[in-house]
Amino acid sequence: MTRKVLVTGGAGFVGSNLTEFFMGKGDNVVIYDNLSRPGGGAKVNIKYLLEKYKSNPSLSFVEADIGDFGKLSEAMKDADIVLHVAAQTAMTTSLEDPVGDFETNARGTFNVLEAARRADNNPIVVYTSTNKVYGELTKKAIELEEKEKRWDFAADEFKKGVDEDYPLDYEGPYGCSKGIGDAYCLDYARTFGLRTVVFRMSGIYGTSQHPTEDQAWVAWFIRQAMENKPITIYGDGKQVRDILFIPDLVDMFDRVITGIDKAKGKVYNIGGGRENAISVLELLDLMESELGIKPSQVTFDSWRRADQKVYISNTGRANREFGWEPKVTKEDGIRKLYEWMKKG
Numbered sequence: 001m002t003r004k005v006l007v008t009g010g011a012g013f014v015g016s017n018l019t020e021f022f023m024g025k026g027d028n029v030v031i032y033d034n035l036s037r038p039g040g041g042a043k044v045n046i047k048y049l050l051e052k053y054k055s056n057p058s059l060s061f062v063e064a065d066i067g068d069f070g071k072l073s074e075a076m077k078d079a080d081i082v083l084h085v086a087a088q089t090a091m092t093t094s095l096e097d098p099v100g101d102f103e104t105n106a107r108g109t110f111n112v113l114e115a116a117r118r119a120d121n122n123p124i125v126v127y128t129s130t131n132k133v134y135g136e137l138t139k140k141a142i143e144l145e146e147k148e149k150r151w152d153f154a155a156d157e158f159k160k161g162v163d164e165d166y167p168l169d170y171e172g173p174y175g176c177s178k179g180i181g182d183a184y185c186l187d188y189a190r191t192f193g194l195r196t197v198v199f200r201m202s203g204i205y206g207t208s209q210h211p212t213e214d215q216a217w218v219a220w221f222i223r224q225a226m227e228n229k230p231i232t233i234y235g236d237g238k239q240v241r242d243i244l245f246i247p248d249l250v251d252m253f254d255r256v257i258t259g260i261d262k263a264k265g266k267v268y269n270i271g272g273g274r275e276n277a278i279s280v281l282e283l284l285d286l287m288e289s290e291l292g293i294k295p296s297q298v299t300f301d302s303w304r305r306a307d308q309k310v311y312i313s314n315t316g317r318a319n320r321e322f323g324w325e326p327k328v329t330k331e332d333g334i335r336k337l338y339e340w341m342k343k344g
């Protein structure tokens with residue numbers, strides 16, 4: 001059966017990869033995006049997608065804002081699946097413009113849920129939340145250990161990472177606006193029976209990602225090094241994230257949609273896990289040893305607000321319930337991203 005899949009933010013990094021995946025499955029895909037991604041990445045992606053599928057009527061594009069409830073409801077008509085990935089994605093931007101951040105992430109997500117609740121087909125809604133909903137990981141003490149090039153969790157309890165039961169602590173406008181969306185998604189399942197699923201994601205990277213200094217740090221460092229430009233490290237460079245290559249994330253979307261009866265109303269922490277955790281300093285080393293590139297200069301500045309020293313996702317729930325685990329190692333993924341960036 002051909003399904004109708006609406007991808008909000010479908011011209012963005014995650015959204016364009018979802019679009020290609022579901023087009024490949026033979027579904028009808030509607031991209032709903034206002035192309036506002038800073039740096040112009042969404043415009044590059046939509047041009048590429050519309051060219052690639054120009055003779056395929058299964059892809060359509062609605063250029064609109066998720067703040068426009070009428071257009072959103074119209075686009076959602078008859079949708080079987082809604083992949084809600086549109087967002088303002090940078091903490092820094094949310095500090096400069098908390099109102100705009102709220103409108104897109106909080107109000108926009110509410111609009112998506114409300115349109116879905118009123119839609120005819122009782123669509124599945126998958127929402128991409130963030131590790132920032134756990135704040136700076138201070139609600140339940142986690143002892144940290146400082147190593148030569150990275151921070152790490154010292155306590156055995158957290159060796160596998162942070163799981164979904166860790167107390168929520170929305171911090172900064174971005175943490176709050178994404179957290180509100182996260183809370184509403186889970187509650188729309190409980191209160192209205194909407195089939196929602198929430199992913200709390202760590203650093204996702206890969207092809208079709210157009211970095212800025214404020215978002216997509218792995219790709220940003222590679223870009224700067226490729227162009228022999230300088231970088232600034234905010235903090236000591238030992239901060240750690242578990243990075244995940246995009247096809248592995250797309251695979252989890254596919255699994256929860258297929259297994260929606262099990263996934264509905266639930267939240268899953270999704271990231272690369274301990275094996276794919278990497279610090280900023282370690283990324284610079286890896287870029288030099290594996291790719292032979294380095295930035296022209298590295299300077300240090302003060303920590304950014306709400307920047308966790310270590311975040312590693314405990315992906316045990318996704319593994320237990322769906323047999324999901326990251327397949328692409330950080331070394332392979334980074335090499336693939338670099339190869340793609342060289343072409344563009």
Ligand SMILES: NC(=O)c1ccc[n+]([C@@H]2O[C@H](COP(=O)([O-])OP(=O)(O)OC[C@H]3O[C@@H](n4cnc5c(N)ncnc54)[C@H](O)[C@@H]3O)[C@@H](O)[C@H]2O)c1
Pocket residue numbers: 008009010011012013014015032033034035036037041042064065066067084085086087088089104108128129130131178201202203204205
């Ligand atoms: N990439 C990551 O590492 C990461 C980590 C955690 C969570 N997330 C979440 O995943 C989602 C996708 O992130 P991404 O990296 O693909 O970001 P992205 O910026 O590449 O994609 C977001 C897309 O949403 C569109 N958009 C923004 N505001 C809109 C609005 N008001 N109406 C319609 N479209 C709008 C943008 O133009 C862009 O194409 C976001 O919800 C983000 O918060 C991403």
